[in-house]
Amino acid sequence: MSAAAPTPAARPNRRRSTRWLIQIAVLALAVIWLAPFWSPLITPMKTTPEYFATSPWALPKNPANFFDNLQTAWQTAGLGSGFLASLSYGVVGAAMAIVFASLGAFAIVRLRVRAPFFWFILVFSGTIVPFQMYLIPLFQTYNKVGLYDTWIGMALFYTAIAIPFCLFVMRGAFSTISREILEAARLDGCRDVDVYWRVCMPLSRGSIAVLFLFQFTWIWNDLIFGLVLSTSDGVRPVMPTLAGMQGLYATQGPPIVLAAALIASLPTIVLFLLLRNYMIRGLTLTAGAE
DSSP, X not given: OOOOOOOTTHHHXXXXXXXXXXXXXXXXXXXXXXXXXXXXXXXXXXXXXXXXXXXXXXXXXXXXXXXXXXXXXXXISSHHHHHHHHHHHHHHHHHHHHHHHHHHHHHHHHSOOSSHHHHXXXXXXXXXXXXXXXXXXXXXXXXXXXXXXXXXXXXXXXXXXXXXXXXXXXXXXXXXXXXXXXXXXXXXXXXXXXXXXXXXXXXXXXXXXXXXXXXXXXXXXXXXXXXXXXXXXXXXXXXXXXXXXXXXXXXXXXXXXXXHHHHHTHHHXXXXXXTGGGHHHHTTTTTTOO
């Protein structure tokens, strides 16, 4: 005999039980996924002797130690100067790269220049080779022209390294703007510079916002170029500063290093939260590229 079909009254109970099982499974997976973050979050709240004397999973005795560790990292270990240097590099480098790339993209897409695709490929070819290949010639050139270990040298490098990808994205964004809109602007008396600034840039603000997020994050997280091209406080970015805090001859304990790492992660997190509405657009940034 075949099993009897569940009664209408039993079906809601079965669905409710299934829903509870799914929620419990999701909660368990969330706990497993978040568990590795527990130790890095509580370690900055301990003193160095407490860290070595207790389990990495043990709760801190005085959470206020976090502020003491942060003050030590900020003032003694040089985190403050590296933080401000990277902040300036990220803002200036990303903003200037977007400006230069948007000007180039406008010329390639909307102005009558000869061989526009050639100029695009010429600039974008800078992303073909690994960036590490630039280290030796860049180091030698910076030493010769006096840009080594200077703020302007670092800012110029971060601006230049970000331009090819920005050009690629802005070219795609400008290509999607209707020609009727641009012709209407010209009929209203707009010059090319007005069309660029008052029409193309406002219509591409989604792409610009995501580009700024991507490029700022890359500049902020850079380690190798900061290590090679800078040595002094106020010039060296935050990631090489963090690396120096945990080197062979470093005197800072794990709680101080992790407190510095938590603070160093804040700018990119805050920027992501501010621009999160543009992230979906970022997945289709190049949809309009030819």
